[in-house]
Amino acid sequence: MILGTIRGTVVSTRKCRNLVGFKLLLVEPYFGDKSQLFVAADTIGAGIGELVLVTTDETTQHALDRSAPVDAYVVGIVDAPPQLGK
């Protein structure tokens, strides 16, 4: 999974019907290339600046109550930034 920080929201009025009901969050990778921001769907309610855990590709479907065209999904809010070596 990817660790990332929520940097904003994305609004899409004209969208695929199966995407209705998901909040769309802009995620900045915590590790690696921080310029590679991506969009993750969320129903946990993560806020701007929070550190989250995102699963990707088809594995997102195992967190959803119904199938949806979502390749990145917030599966947890991380309690504290990871401490390397602990």
Place this chain on the structure above:
Amino acid sequence: MILGTIRGTVVSTRKCRNLVGFKLLLVEPYFGDKSQLFVAADTIGAGIGELVLVTTDETTQHALDRSAPVDAYVVGIVDAPPQLGK
């Protein structure tokens, strides 16, 4: 999901029968390496210059009415460029 800008269309007369009926759009990533353009299938009707939301890999199938060999699919037109921090 990937945020991207529509930069053009791709025409393929000799193609796989399951690909017939999809518009093929050239997408430039909004974040990260802008040289990594890719092709996404579209039925929402996104136009050149519009900012779109693209889902990838097998998750595309959850937006389609029939299965198709499509690993990138436009699932929404974004209302406005994202504001970081909002």
Place this chain on the structure above:
Amino acid sequence: MILGTIRGTVVSTRKCRNLVGFKLLLVEPYFGDKSQLFVAADTIGAGIGELVLVTTDETTQHALDRSAPVDAYVVGIVDAPPQLGK
């Protein structure tokens, strides 16, 4: 999907039985890092130098008549190089 140019063929006599019957083509990405050549299976009959459309990962299976261990598959031959902005 990935746009790529056919640069050669790959021959593999000792191979997995489900791979028999596919032509194996060496594809150079049209956009991004051109050193990242990869191999795609093909049954459309694309030739050396032709510009093709390749789908990847499990979505390849939606173009095949039988399941096969193929993570890149040629799904179309592109009529002309894409014109950015048109």
Place this chain on the structure above:
Amino acid sequence: MILGTIRGTVVSTRKCRNLVGFKLLLVEPYFGDKSQLFVAADTIGAGIGELVLVTTDETTQHALDRSAPVDAYVVGIVDAPPQLGK
């Protein structure tokens, strides 16, 4: 699969119910870009500093007893660092 070294743990109290019961480990890639740390779920019991084998995307599901939104999973602890050429 990815070879990686366990560098820490990630704690997420507010998380998706299907993620409960998995230890979440911070993994540093052994080869390639070491800055691209990611999070893998684990039930084998790998410890900090150990070299592990991680499978990704939907293939994680073939190691689990129940489906879970996990796109990286520890499938083995490696006996010794690999010797190139042996």
Place this chain on the structure above:
Amino acid sequence: MILGTIRGTVVSTRKCRNLVGFKLLLVEPYFGDKSQLFVAADTIGAGIGELVLVTTDETTQHALDRSAPVDAYVVGIVDAPPQLGK
């Protein structure tokens, strides 16, 4: 698929039960970033120094007799290094 050269083997005594029976080979990409070595499962019997064809992600399952947590699998031994343009 990825073209790669076998550079070594990986031994993992403490591993997931579904991984038992597979040889684990260290693969160096033939094209692109050669530092990005990864591990592929093999039952064809590829040896050190041989050039192989590797399929990835869930498509590996279409080469296996039983499902396994394997995201890279050797599906062929390549007869000769590819000749660009032929």
